[in-house]
Amino acid sequence: MKKSKVFLKIILILVLLSSFYFIGYLQGHDNLIYEKNFTPKIVNTELYKPKEVDFSLFWDVWNKIDDKFIGDKDVKEVIYGAISGMVSSLNDPYSVFMNPTDKKQFMDELSGEFEGIGAEIGIRNNKFVIIAPLDSSPAQKAGLKSGDGILKINGKEIDGLSLNNVIGQIRGKKGTKVTITILRNNITKDYEVTRNLIKVKSVSWELKQDNIAYMKISQFGSDTSALAQKYADEIVAKSPKGIILDLRNNPGGYLDAAVDVSSLFILQGVVVIEEGKDGNRNEYKTTLKPKFSNFKVVVLIDGGSASASEIVAGAISDAKKGILIGEKTFGKGSVQDLEDLKDGSALRLTVAHWLTPTGKQINGVGISPDIEIKLSDEDVNNGLDPQLQRALEEIKK
Numbered sequence: 001m002k003k004s005k006v007f008l009k010i011i012l013i014l015v016l017l018s019s020f021y022f023i024g025y026l027q028g029h030d031n032l033i034y035e036k037n038f039t040p041k042i043v044n045t046e047l048y049k050p051k052e053v054d055f056s057l058f059w060d061v062w063n064k065i066d067d068k069f070i071g072d073k074d075v076k077e078v079i080y081g082a083i084s085g086m087v088s089s090l091n092d093p094y095s096v097f098m099n100p101t102d103k104k105q106f107m108d109e110l111s112g113e114f115e116g117i118g119a120e121i122g123i124r125n126n127k128f129v130i131i132a133p134l135d136s137s138p139a140q141k142a143g144l145k146s147g148d149g150i151l152k153i154n155g156k157e158i159d160g161l162s163l164n165n166v167i168g169q170i171r172g173k174k175g176t177k178v179t180i181t182i183l184r185n186n187i188t189k190d191y192e193v194t195r196n197l198i199k200v201k202s203v204s205w206e207l208k209q210d211n212i213a214y215m216k217i218s219q220f221g222s223d224t225s226a227l228a229q230k231y232a233d234e235i236v237a238k239s240p241k242g243i244i245l246d247l248r249n250n251p252g253g254y255l256d257a258a259v260d261v262s263s264l265f266i267l268q269g270v271v272v273i274e275e276g277k278d279g280n281r282n283e284y285k286t287t288l289k290p291k292f293s294n295f296k297v298v299v300l301i302d303g304g305s306a307s308a309s310e311i312v313a314g315a316i317s318d319a320k321k322g323i324l325i326g327e328k329t330f331g332k333g334s335v336q337d338l339e340d341l342k343d344g345s346a347l348r349l350t351v352a353h354w355l356t357p358t359g360k361q362i363n364g365v366g367i368s369p370d371i372e373i374k375l376s377d378e379d380v381n382n383g384l385d386p387q388l389q390r391a392l393e394e395i396k397k
Contacts, residue, residue: 132304220253242395252307297322333363
């Protein structure tokens with residue numbers, strides 16, 4: 001699967017962090033060529049030759065547009081639009097074609113710095129929802145919560161729109177505002193959010209009462225593995241009574257980072273199993289010294305814990321190296337590959353599903369906590385965190 005092109009493997013629910021999301025899939029991408037002076041053509045390279053694919057209808061429509069359309073057209077955008085239409089027909093919200101601008105924004109988000117409202121948007125039961133607002137983000141400060149249904153954006157209905165279009169309407173420049181109509185507990189309410197520059201520090205830690213270490217991972221970004229290892233050394237040096245790993249409202253990120261973080265908690269062995277289209281399975285095993293394996297561990301999860309977060313929670317739970325407290329996770333168990341294309345655009349494609357080390361399938365199901373503790377609006381408004389409080393109590397036992 002390795003190629004000479006830049007190639008990244010991503011586990012994502014959408015690691016959009018609200019300012020971005022994509023839909024689509026293009027197979028045989030190198031066969032579509034565009035030229036500055038525009039003489040469109042399909043070239044069958046040795047890389048991929050379509051079998052039993054009749055492009056005559058496509059070119060019939062193309063020629064009619066070229067001959068008869070009265071307005072101006074940007075050839076490159078027409079081609080990108082055709083690709084996007086093709087990939088969206090797969091009805092997979094995690095497979096995506098990104099033009100060069102989209103690709104840059106996507107990578108900015110994974111790097112932990114971008115402009116937007118700071119909340120991941122996804123689809124659940126064919127409805128647009130807030131998956132996870134980032135801590136201290138404009139979305140969280142405005143009152144948006146994991147599981148909120150999105151009905152309107154700036155007063156306009158969004159039924160029938162693609163996820164890409166919805167995200168495009170929500171994202172925007174620092175200082176601008178967007179009004180999002182939310183459905184929560186059968187109550188509809190408008191939330192005005194002022195967009196800002198979002199800087200995500202993916203990992204942080206502190207000592208809580210009774211010398212209990214608390215590590216928060218907001219997303220599995222490009223800096224997560226290095227930070228987690230650095231902080232692991234600092235935590236071990238404090239000889240804590242136990243460790244609380246907070247994965248709440250963590251929408252996912254890089255698979256490699258999830259494997260590295262899991263490796264800090266479990267002994268040598270399998271972290272996650274990847275199952276491809278042909279049914280073949282690939283095991284990802286521990287990569288680091290298990291510095292936390294001898295400590296009592298509690299993992300906090302909720303409905304905003306998705307993808308890479310679920311990999312870590314599942315690995316620790318299956319290895320019986322910690323207990324899960326909170327609420328059921330989102331249930332995003334698919335794997336995406338990200339591959340750069342020659343013009344600066346990119347293809348993100350769902351290529352597999354992942355299973356926990358014991359073979360549990362979580363896609364669309366999620367991971368249930370060992371101890372269910374809900375976090376109510378009243379708790380949040382009063383500055384209370386019963387989930388964290390229960391975690392502290394479990395460590396003290």
